Amino acid sequence: MKNDFALPQRIGTKQMARISFLAVIGFVLEMINFPLPIFPGFLKFDFSSLPSLIGGMLMGPLPAVFIELIKNLLKVIVQSETIGIGEVSNFICGISLAVPAAVIYRKMKGYKGFIIGGITGVIMLTVVASLSNYFFVIPAYAFAFGGMEAIIGLASKVNGNIHDLKTIIMLAIIPFNIIKGSATVLAGAVIYRHLPIFEKEK
Template identity: 40%
Template structure:
């Protein structure tokens, strides 16, 4: 037991050193900066009043694929911390939600992509990542994020009212998740997967 424990500690130590090597620290800083800038670029509309499609997760996905899932998660954390400190419009609620939900895409997506072989690995990896993000996003929004968001922005009735203007079938918290959050995350996952794949393809031969 002692030898196995020592071996596990050595493996963990080596993995930690690899993640926090000088090269990776520079890479993480660069990817986080790009992700933060992309996070500040806004489309002229928001889905059901507060959901916005943006591409700041792409650098995290690329980092996760090339250098391991830990790098992708750290990029997600840094970009959201910076945004929460410098430019939040949601009192940090949106940034926390973004980190949790998007990490649910980055972690399985990059992990599976690195471990799988063959032409279909991108499709399988990003499909599972999209399912993961959709499920986690639904649960987190239902139990935590939308109730917190409602407290910041005038109550649940106000959130339901704004959401129902775009989707009349939305009547309560459950239908916000069912008809708003879930389809949004599915579409977002598909787009992130496609964009990440076409950015990764030219990079893989150069890095």
């Protein structure tokens, strides 16, 4: 039985080049980020998970993990403004989107499989981002950058209904990741339609 989580037995230069290239593209996209006015400023929108989503579809779930890992290691080395906390969060969220999508796509080839996999990935991203932010990411930010009250205060400036960690999750983390994940999948769907390597599977 084929193991979808295993890398090919022989990883050629072309395969390694793809993983590295997609990781660098992801790194560049991560650097091109911007806040959305309706969310706290510490939530930055970018398309940095798009390369791992595409890479996962092409090569499998584990290469998608490697793409996310290399991308975030590059970010830590070159420019980390969060002492690594943001990069850990980005890695967790990136693989939670790309890995489920890739698993489903490997079982259900074609555009339909891409869409179903993408929707599943967005759901998983939203769940995992909510849990990781509640139990690790936001508490880590609070410990490193002035306490939980400072984080809550920053968030409440944008949305007055935010008054504690739970409301940050409900009113900021969940909707932000639904929007970001959905935008990434939609962008991936457009690329899918035009990427020659997918043509035989349409």
